[in-house]
Amino acid sequence: MIPRPGRAGIIAALDTGAVERAEAWAAALAPHVGCLKLGLEFFVAHGPAAVARIARHAPLFLDLKFHDIPNTVAGAVRSACALRPAMLTVHASGGAPMIEAARRAAEAEGGAGRPAILAVTVLTSTDAATLAATGVPADPAAQVLHLARLALDAGADGLVCAPPEVAPLRAAHGPGPLLVVPGVRPAGSARDDQSRVATPAEAAAAGASWLVIGRPITTAPDPAAAAAAIAAEIAA
Template identity: 45%
Template structure:
């Protein structure tokens, strides 16, 4: 069982919860990726980041290791959770999974945009019991290039594929998409502003890009139209995670 994440009480004696932030606070735009294998490691990161971030991504690794309790712990401590499990199955199965995820109190969750309109619609319908849950369709992973898509039989460029999948997602009720900032400006131009774009593959200038292919800096991502940026190792592996998070916040502004 995972260790509980206590509510953090800053030095001013006030409990700062993610749902109490001012709408213009740049912390609304920053998602810290908890790409670790244990609740203890996740707790250490959350404690080290402190009030410099309030939205945390729980992905396949941490969820597989710790199960739904890690989500419950984060939510009960006042953090918002982006559950990034990229559901992709038949509509009934995905709908059932989304329903359970919504009950955990997550703020955002992902489904694969390539799973068909019916699957996306089932996910959206299942999330309606929790109106604050955002269903986000994953378009093209930031680790994939145009040649990778071609090898698996996808016709068209990365950008064309992203726009096509985003169009299907929005038509079936998804509140947003996950896409590289390299495609965000095109999505905004073609599909408007009334949906969220969550951008992974964000790295501050000069940092190692890891296994990502289509990467940008935090400022570039926001300027391109991203609503949220996902940052992992540059924050979680920093000597001072809170300071690194604040540095990124200063780049993305309000």
């Protein structure tokens, strides 16, 4: 499992469908970040072999957000373990049996070096109106706390949550769970499609374990310099 940084670490989100671009980013950013994230766009375009190519540069956060019946998710986790990711994601809304199956599969296939199973609570692009439209009569913060308890009780190692939920989750669950936080934007950056955001320093101070940062790094004129600047902000 991936070690915990002393202060919030940076996960660089390599959100692209191009292998060459992703590998160039990975090589440039590896000295400045603790982990590289690859998601659905890259995986669907190129598959496991290309993921393994990128993962040679730094620990891998494989963000595929599994959500299916428990047996199917367990099989997907077993297959993903061949890539030796540091972290894998499942949707907390898949329920306790699914999360339990993911944890058991990771333990059986990965052993002591198994990936951390992270449960996605409420996507950072989701607001109260979006939840209501899907039949969930709760605001995002309440739904995060509900799904967090379910997921952690089912054996998840940590959670993926938006910046405003970090402090309440730490208050509810203490220092144990990994909290991996997207929606992090340096001061002055565009919010893009994120509804619930914070600066790196704010998210770190609230208790985030890892900060997922994509476009503020990868679209910068010098991605390595942008990552180094964010790391310095967190450490200050």
